[in-house]
Amino acid sequence: MPRHRIQLINPNTSQAMTETMAITARKIAGSRLDIDAVCPDEGVPSIEGHFDEAVATLGILQQIRAGEDRGVQGHIIACFGDPGLLAAREVATGPVLGIAEAAMHMASLVATRFSIVTTLPRTVIIARHLLHHYGFHDHCAAVHAIDLPVLSLEDGSGTAQQKVREYCLRAKEQDNVGAIILGCGGMADLATQLSDELQMPIIDGVSAAVTLLESLLNLGITTSKWGDLDFPRNKGISGPYAACLPSSLTP
Numbered sequence: 001m002p003r004h005r006i007q008l009i010n011p012n013t014s015q016a017m018t019e020t021m022a023i024t025a026r027k028i029a030g031s032r033l034d035i036d037a038v039c040p041d042e043g044v045p046s047i048e049g050h051f052d053e054a055v056a057t058l059g060i061l062q063q064i065r066a067g068e069d070r071g072v073q074g075h076i077i078a079c080f081g082d083p084g085l086l087a088a089r090e091v092a093t094g095p096v097l098g099i100a101e102a103a104m105h106m107a108s109l110v111a112t113r114f115s116i117v118t119t120l121p122r123t124v125i126i127a128r129h130l131l132h133h134y135g136f137h138d139h140c141a142a143v144h145a146i147d148l149p150v151l152s153l154e155d156g157s158g159t160a161q162q163k164v165r166e167y168c169l170r171a172k173e174q175d176n177v178g179a180i181i182l183g184c185g186g187m188a189d190l191a192t193q194l195s196d197e198l199q200m201p202i203i204d205g206v207s208a209a210v211t212l213l214e215s216l217l218n219l220g221i222t223t224s225k226w227g228d229l230d231f232p233r234n235k236g237i238s239g240p241y242a243a244c245l246p247s248s249l250t251p
């Protein structure tokens with residue numbers, strides 16, 4: 001198999017979280033994939049709601065374009081809300097995976113039902129929207145919030161990690177599920193140890209997306225340009241948005 005080059009886009013501006021996810025992604029990829037890990041210079045430091053997602057989306061679209069101009073063949077949107085996913089697929093030539101969608105697909109392959117452990121109560125609502133949107137609502141028993149902000153996962157205290165562990169244990173005991181999904185990119189480094197400890201699949205979306213993206217690239221399957229995911233129509237675009245589009249579509 002040829003060695004593919006992908007990019008992991010952290011849509012928030014946290015370098016620490018970008019690094020946490022990059023380490024996990026590169027461990028999974030071994031020597032089979034080159035992974036560029038990027039985040040925007042400007043925007044929101046963490047994504048915890050609809051406003052944050054809207055702000056982050058422009059940065060994601062710009063990174064997709066910049067990545068393809070550098071020769072990147074596939075992309076991961078590494079935030080559990082999968083912000084801008086369909087728009088990103090429109091501007092991309094390569095496949096684009098969101099970590100929530102990847103994790104839900106992977107969990108559904110090994111368990112009839114799963115639970116999700118995420119950060120704040122407001123991100124529970126976003127996860128529930130995605131479950132409906134992706135058709136996984138009936139597969140999900142519960143979405144739990146550790147009730148700590150996203151950046152608490154990077155504060156070095158270990159408190160958030162301890163709470164993730166507690167909620168995973170509780171979900172295993174009470175939810176009657178076969179797998180648990182970690183509902184934040186900043187939890188990517190916890191899955192292996194928790195899976196060993198709980199003796200059940202604990203699924204991290206970053207690892208799931210790297211693996212699924214590699215499979216698509218190995219099979220030569222890419223974003224369909226037949227239908228709604230075709231490139232945006234060429235109608236002239238102004239301002240910073242031009243940097244999101246292939247040069248053939250910009251004035």
Ligand code: 2AL
Binds near residue numbers: 078120186
């Ligand atoms: C996220 C995530 O994965 N990264 C971020 O900034 N916000 N979503 C979440 N549910 O915590």
